[in-house]
Amino acid sequence: MTKLENRVADAFHHLHQHAEISWEETGTTAYIASILKEYGCTVTTFSDCTGVVGEYGHFDSNLPVVAIRADMDALWQEVNGTFQANHSCGHDAHMAMVLGLVSKITDDPALKNKVALKIIFQPAEEKGEGALKMVEKGVVDDVDYLFGIHLRPIEETTMDNAAPVIVHGxxxxxxxxxxxxxxxxxxxxxxxxxxxxxxxxxxxxxxxxxxxxxxxxxxxxxxxxxxxxxxxxxxxxxxxxxxxxxxxxxxxxxxxxxxxxxxxxxxxxxxxxxxxxxxxxPAAAVNDEAIQIMENATARVLGEAHVDAPLITPGGDDFHFYTIKRPDLKATMLGLGCDLKPGLHHPDMTFNHDALMNGVDILYEAVKGVYRDDS
CATH class of the missing domain: 3.30.70.360 (Alpha-Beta Plaits)
Incomplete structure (x- = not known):
């Protein structure tokens, strides 16, 4: 395994083993903040709620600000006869991939001085409240592009495929x-x-x-x-x-x-x-420009034949509050194929961990795509 792959795997296993429910992600907040500081990010936490925001790059320039959002909270459910916090919705994977993205950008001398990157680790997605709290904190006030990512069950898409947008209901x-x-x-x-x-x-x-x-x-x-x-x-x-x-x-x-x-x-x-x-x-509010950037990024990583059509799903995500509250945001959420089964929110949910690096690489290409002259 490469150094980056080890970092992503280590982050995933730590977060999976230390799951915390909505508004109680204190250990997760501290863990992520420490890693972001190691990567040279300016880190913001909050006195009245969990959550972490990292900033990397040049925010005093005319560069567009790109934000990446990862959800932090776990579900409270019965696992093998015991109720416990459990990351059966894949938020541990989302956080690990976004941390991997930050690592990859900070290790890229050609890119790290040409971005204005904001990394939002958001609490309480499962309660539908965390995005609204981040909006209230002004976290996306200066953001131009917002990208998210979510593992998808096998009946929606398969390993080494991805959809450039999830059209949640x-x-x-x-x-x-x-x-x-x-x-x-x-x-x-x-x-x-x-x-x-x-x-x-x-x-x-x-x-x-x-x-x-x-x-x-x-x-x-x-x-x-x-x-x-x-x-x-x-x-x-x-x-x-x-x-x-x-x-x-x-x-x-x-x-x-x-x-x-x-x-x-x-x-x-x-x-x-x-x-x-x-x-x-709310249901998803989609943006064609953001979707095109994510589609191009997915094609560069997985190949054009592995880019799925927009993924329409009855599931919901509070990610869409960002665009409801800030209509000028250009946002989309990547639907990542990973052979996830038997399904999201199943206490025994599993997925192919090789997909973690697919997610890192696609997000990396999406960030580059914003700053690419031909994007």
Missing amino acids: ANTTYIADINGHDAHAARPHLNANAIEVASAIVSQLNNIHLNPRIPHSVKMTNITAGGKNTNIIPGNASFAVDMRTQDNQTMDDLTRKVKDIFQAMESIHGVEIPITDMEYI
């Missing part, structure tokens, strides 16, 4: 309660059974009909009701509803229908169903 999650009162199991006429109310909500969710030409889905993904006593009819419950659409207008239609269902169930069952929390991630 919109995602909204409602956390809601059913507020009523308990009753004795022998007297079901004295309350509304929260489990039956939740079941009625599920039935009505399945009856939502939207434009079939636009991919969409809605489903209940969590429910908690009842306690240790089995002779009590629970009047209270909490639940989550996950909604996915390929565009933002369809999401507006879907959320309106879900709220209508909640209101109807309140009236029918005589309970209250308040939405106590909401998570929202």
